[in-house]
Amino acid sequence: MPPALETRGLTIRFGGQVAVDQVSCAFHPGTLTAIVGPNGAGKTTYFNLISGQLRPSAGSVHLRGQDVSRLGAPMRARLGMGRAFQLTNLFPDLSVLENVRLAVQAQSGVFLRFLSLAADRTDLTDRAMAALRRVRLDDRAATPAAVLSHGDQRKLEVAILLALEPDIFMFDEPTAGMSVDEVPVILDLIESIKAEGGKTILLVEHKMDVVRRLADRVIVLHNGALVADGDPAEVVASPIVQEAYLGVRPNA
Amino acid sequence: MRWTSRLIAGDRPGHPVATALVLALLIGLAFAPFLFPGTKSMAAASRICIVIVLAASYDILLGYTGIVSFAHTMFFAIGAYAVAVPLARGVEGWTAIIGGMFGGAVIAAVLAALIALLSLRVRRIFFSMITLAVASLAQIVAAQWRDVTGGEDGLTFALPAALGPAFRLLPEPFLGVRFDGRLITYYLIFAVCLALFWLMLRIVNSPFGRVLMAIRENEFRAEALGYRIVIYRTIASAQAAAIAAVAGGLMAVLLRYNGPQSTLSFEIMVDILLMVVIGGMGTLYGPALGATVIVLAQYYLRPGLQALSEATAALPLLPQLFHPDRWLLWLGVLFILIVYFLPAGIVGTLRRRRA
Numbered sequence: 056m057p058p059a060l061e062t063r064g065l066t067i068r069f070g071g072q073v074a075v076d077q078v079s080c081a082f083h084p085g086t087l088t089a090i091v092g093p094n095g096a097g098k099t100t101y102f103n104l105i106s107g108q109l110r111p112s113a114g115s116v117h118l119r120g121q122d123v124s125r126l127g128a129p130m131r132a133r134l135g136m137g138r139a140f141q142l143t144n145l146f147p148d149l150s151v152l153e154n155v156r157l158a159v160q161a162q163s164g165v166f167l168r169f170l171s172l173a174a175d176r177t178d179l180t181d182r183a184m185a186a187l188r189r190v191r192l193d194d195r196a197a198t199p200a201a202v203l204s205h206g207d208q209r210k211l212e213v214a215i216l217l218a219l220e221p222d223i224f225m226f227d228e229p230t231a232g233m234s235v236d237e238v239p240v241i242l243d244l245i246e247s248i249k250a251e252g253g254k255t256i257l258l259v260e261h262k263m264d265v266v267r268r269l270a271d272r273v274i275v276l277h278n279g280a281l282v283a284d285g286d287p288a289e290v291v292a293s294p295i296v297q298e299a300y301l302g303v304r305p306n307a
Numbered sequence: 308m309r310w311t312s313r314l315i316a317g318d319r320p321g322h323p324v325a326t327a328l329v330l331a332l333l334i335g336l337a338f339a340p341f342l343f344p345g346t347k348s349m350a351a352a353s354r355i356c357i358v359i360v361l362a363a364s365y366d367i368l369l370g371y372t373g374i375v376s377f378a379h380t381m382f383f384a385i386g387a388y389a390v391a392v393p394l395a396r397g398v399e400g401w402t403a404i405i406g407g408m409f410g411g412a413v414i415a416a417v418l419a420a421l422i423a424l425l426s427l428r429v430r431r432i433f434f435s436m437i438t439l440a441v442a443s444l445a446q447i448v449a450a451q452w453r454d455v456t457g458g459e460d461g462l463t464f465a466l467p468a469a470l471g472p473a474f475r476l477l478p479e480p481f482l483g484v485r486f487d488g489r490l491i492t493y494y495l496i497f498a499v500c501l502a503l504f505w506l507m508l509r510i511v512n513s514p515f516g517r518v519l520m521a522i523r524e525n526e527f528r529a530e531a532l533g534y535r536i537v538i539y540r541t542i543a544s545a546q547a548a549a550i551a552a553v554a555g556g557l558m559a560v561l562l563r564y565n566g567p568q569s570t571l572s573f574e575i576m577v578d579i580l581l582m583v584v585i586g587g588m589g590t591l592y593g594p595a596l597g598a599t600v601i602v603l604a605q606y607y608l609r610p611g612l613q614a615l616s617e618a619t620a621a622l623p624l625l626p627q628l629f630h631p632d633r634w635l636l637w638l639g640v641l642f643i644l645i646v647y648f649l650p651a652g653i654v655g656t657l658r659r660r661r662a
């Protein structure tokens with residue numbers, strides 16, 4: 056069976072700077088891979104290349120063995136790549152419910168319907184509400200996304216991803232900036248997605264305790280290059296992570 | 308959903324005051340020949356119907372999808388010429404009117420789709436500039452292609468007898484109103500405009516319409532959900548253009564004339580922008596109210612000032628201030644007041660107050 060997702064020699068340059076440098080890596084169903092690396096290592100850029108927001112300077116992206124490098128972000132989303140963004144990326148003036156419903160609508164393949172009423176599609180609304188319940192945001196359904204607290208906006212970002220029902224979940228620091236009591240909701244949720252089985256989950260995360268708790272595998276990006284790949288306990292303890300990522304020298 | 312709500316695609320004006328204004332407008336237009344008899348008020352009411360459709364169709368672009376186009380009057384003019392040219396060349400009346408409106412709508416839609424496809428990939432500011440260039444080109448074509456368009460003079464033509472003042476539907480006036488061809492013309496315009504407005508309500512409240520709003524709010528995110536925004540913008544542009552073209556055809560019928568000044572000028576483009584902004588972008592009802600305010604001002608501000616000026620003739624300064632030639636100044640004051648007190652437009656601000 057081909058990997059769910061694979062990048063081959065994926066590279067992008069911004070001017071002279073190489074932000075992602077020949078990253079070859081395969082991701083398999085049922086595995087949660089944590090992607091770690093210092094600020095500016097190229098983690099978000101790597102995600103952007105995978106989900107089609109950016110075009111690579113070199114290399115390719117393969118989805119279930121199929122080369123999707125030439126497809127744009129919308130087509131990759133329809134093929135099952137789902138993304139939750141690091142910088143909150145919502146429809147600010149639309150309600151929380153509408154934000155999620157738009158994701159459900161895309162997932163259901165409701166694209167060019169001009170004369171039916173969106174409000175009549177109660178099936179879509181129900182599914183959107185179900186996604187909101189999972190992040191405990193159902194009581195804010197009618198609120199415009201823009202007025203939510205930062206933590207609630209992060210939850211909404213995750214609810215949109217859930218509503219897309221992707222095969223490949225890409226979380227980019229989903230708990231960044233959340234208050235301590237909000238974090239468990241998101242972590243439990245990621246754990247429950249994992250428990251469903253068969254999903255391919257990529258998680259960019261800075262907090263090592265989260266990585267140890269959730270990850271089956273850890274890869275390390277440094278200056279855009281993949282510098283370590285393996286079992287979480289080993290990789291986190293390895294000198295390269297301690298030095299490159301945490302900026303401390305072992306035994307120093 | 309209740310049937311009343313269904314009738315308006317579940318889209319309520321969203322505030323009691325807005326609802327009252329929209330209902331008053333609807334009733335006023337539906338019974339205009341009886342409530343406001345007279346040639347001038349009939350002309351004003353007809354123009355309000357047409358311009359409501361024009362402004363609302365522009366709102367689909369500006370307010371719902373976030374597209375800033377300056378070529379909207381071009382599509383209005385295409386519809387008007389599509390009716391005027393065959394009529395001026397002696398094509399049978401109803402064939403020319405109906406065929407012209409359909410043909411004009413199709414031409415406008417195709418042209419809008421082409422412009423959108425060619426230029427929506429560029430940055431927004433460049434798209435707006437391209438529409439400006441295309442609109443200028445259209446003005447040159449209308450002025451220079453005299454054999455067809457009649458140049459700056461435009462085209463004058465006769466309508467089918469049933470739309471003429473001499474035609475009588477009833478031998479005697481009823482409720483003080485003559486049931487003549489002018490009345491038929493008005494209700495023809497009213498009915499087509501009402502149907503088009505309803506169509507637009509359906510479009511913006513459809514699943515498609517929700518995606519347009521998503522594109523307006525955050526196109527990057529809309530793409531990440533799986534929506535190909537170029538397709539959505541192209542279709543929205545084509546729909547808005549086709550609707551504007553039908554409105555243009557109605558304008559030609561109303562005026563029995565079409566020329567660059569009546570449907571193609573940049574003044575009309577500026578008026579449309581003001582109508583949408585004054586009424587509230589992305590609300591459809593707002594542009595309808597905005598269109599009404601502006602047409603009424605165009606028709607009645609000058610005579611109103613004239614009356615004020617005469618009434619204050621004995622007082623110092625005031626007669627000069629209210630001199631009818633100052634009507635543009637007063638229109639400007641009106642805009643500033645509305646924008647200052649209703650920053651999101653009439654309906655937009657009312658909705659926000661409610662929320």
Ligand SMILES: Nc1ncnc2c1ncn2[C@@H]1O[C@H](COP(=O)(O)OP(=O)(O)OP(=O)(O)O)[C@@H](O)[C@H]1O
Pocket residue numbers: 069074092093094095096097098099100101141
């Ligand atoms: N669109 C862009 N144009 C130019 N440079 C960019 C662009 N996007 C990212 N970069 C650069 O690429 C490098 C990698 O950035 P990226 O956002 O991928 O890092 P990251 O690993 O996600 O960091 P963080 O942990 O802070 O989120 C940075 O030096 C950044 O400045």
Ligand SMILES: [Mg+2]
Pocket residue numbers: 098099100141227
């Ligand atoms: Mg990042």
